[in-house]
Amino acid sequence: MFDGLKKKLSEAVKIFAKKEEKEIKEETKEERREERREEAKEKAERAEAKAEEEKTALPPSQPPRPAPQTKPEEEAHPVPKPQPIESKNEVKEERRGGEKDNKELLKLSLKTKIKGVFTSNITLGDKEIDDFLDNLKLSLLQSDVSFEAAEAFLEDLRGNLKSTKLDSRNIQRNLVDAVRKSLFDILARSRAGIDVNLFVKEKIAVGNTPVKILFLGPNGTGKTTTIAKIAHALKKEGISSVMSASDTFRAAAIEQTEHHATKVGVPVIKSKYGADPASIAFDAIAYAKAHGIQAVLIDSAGRQETNKNLIKEMEKMVRVAQPDITIFVGESTTGNQLSEQVREFAKFMRIDGIILTKLDVDAKGGNAISIAYTTGIPLLYLGTGESYDALVRYTPDFIVDSILPNN
Numbered sequence: 001m002f003d004g005l006k007k008k009l010s011e012a013v014k015i016f017a018k019k020e021e022k023e024i025k026e027e028t029k030e031e032r033r034e035e036r037r038e039e040a041k042e043k044a045e046r047a048e049a050k051a052e053e054e055k056t057a058l059p060p061s062q063p064p065r066p067a068p069q070t071k072p073e074e075e076a077h078p079v080p081k082p083q084p085i086e087s088k089n090e091v092k093e094e095r096r097g098g099e100k101d102n103k104e105l106l107k108l109s110l111k112t113k114i115k116g117v118f119t120s121n122i123t124l125g126d127k128e129i130d131d132f133l134d135n136l137k138l139s140l141l142q143s144d145v146s147f148e149a150a151e152a153f154l155e156d157l158r159g160n161l162k163s164t165k166l167d168s169r170n171i172q173r174n175l176v177d178a179v180r181k182s183l184f185d186i187l188a189r190s191r192a193g194i195d196v197n198l199f200v201k202e203k204i205a206v207g208n209t210p211v212k213i214l215f216l217g218p219n220g221t222g223k224t225t226t227i228a229k230i231a232h233a234l235k236k237e238g239i240s241s242v243m244s245a246s247d248t249f250r251a252a253a254i255e256q257t258e259h260h261a262t263k264v265g266v267p268v269i270k271s272k273y274g275a276d277p278a279s280i281a282f283d284a285i286a287y288a289k290a291h292g293i294q295a296v297l298i299d300s301a302g303r304q305e306t307n308k309n310l311i312k313e314m315e316k317m318v319r320v321a322q323p324d325i326t327i328f329v330g331e332s333t334t335g336n337q338l339s340e341q342v343r344e345f346a347k348f349m350r351i352d353g354i355i356l357t358k359l360d361v362d363a364k365g366g367n368a369i370s371i372a373y374t375t376g377i378p379l380l381y382l383g384t385g386e387s388y389d390a391l392v393r394y395t396p397d398f399i400v401d402s403i404l405p406n407n
Contacts (some may be wrong), residue, residue, distance in 0.1 A: 002365035121165030303336030
């Protein structure tokens with residue numbers, strides 16, 4: 001599940017993090033070399049200054065001579081004493097002291113810079129961010145994430161990376177966290193979907209039964225199996241249901257519906273192939289009312305969305321059954337074509353939610369990210385296997401944790 005997208009995103013993050021860590025190590029080595037050069041230069045200058053000092057040293061001073069006797073008239077008008085003149089050695093020493101201070105400051109700044117590489121945070125530049133996002137974009141598109149969803153995700157991630165300081169010792173973990181946040185932000189933008197069990201319970205509480213749920217979508221998506229999964233989930237909540245075998249077009253569709261109804265333990269209303277699907281749905285609703293059954297799950301034919309006869313058939317079923325919820329069942333392995341299918345159906349009827357099936361055999365996994373974003377219709381459930389319990393309530397957390405586990 002999500003294996004392709006998980007692998008590609010993880011690889012993109014890992015490669016970029018390794019590249020950044022390598023550059024930091026190279027910069028650190030260069031800074032250390034520079035520090036050693038500065039220390040060697042400073043040492044050489046001190047040695048040179050010491051040698052020059054020894055050359056220009058004055059001879060030992062002579063014992064002081066007795067002061068001459070001054071005459072009274074000279075004492076009355078004393079001559080000002082000359083001010084001491086700084087020797088060249090003193091000037092050089094002062095200059096060397098200033099240079100020493102500068103060297104110490106330079107040395108300190110280098111040490112601080114090196115220390116910062118290991119203990120402080122770094123901010124990625126625009127070029128680094130662009131390189132990272134370009135690699136991610138390719139990974140997303142190759143994993144069936146739609147172009148619109150990929151662009152929105154990358155724009156959100158760009159803002160996160162610009163405002164985030166990465167720990168130089170843990171760049172990969174920080175990048176994963178940033179990608180997780182943006183992925184969650186994109187998924188959370190889609191409106192919340194219906195919890196079918198809760199919706200049915202609320203209708204029952206106010207006496208509005210039977211609750212009618214219409215399922216539509218192309219053939220081969222696992223629509224009938226998904227209906228059985230919903231019936232199973234309702235039964236576990238103590239809610240009774242009946243299945244309407246309204247797909248009278250596909251060969252063996254009625255037998256398949258009967259098979260699943262028997263396995264789950266719910267009744268099924270059927271007719272012969274070629275019969276009017278809307279009339280079978282009508283009979284199923286009447287049966288539910290007569291037997292106190294709380295929910296009617298209506299199957300439908302699954303020809304292509306461009307088939308005009310199918311669209312007319314669906315419109316008639318909506319008029320007759322007046323469903324409380326209409327759910328589109330799509331296959332995750334369809335790729336970006338799924339979004340087009342949903343949009344086409346939505347032109348002619350209200351779609352309240354999407355169930356994405358066969359996620360367990362989807363080698364890419366990007367459809368789960370793009371479907372709700374591109375269609376504006378919320379994801380409700382994810383089919384993750386053949387068993388009747390293999391229907392997972394969709395949440396952004398489930399998708400994010402499946403693609404980028406929060407270790």
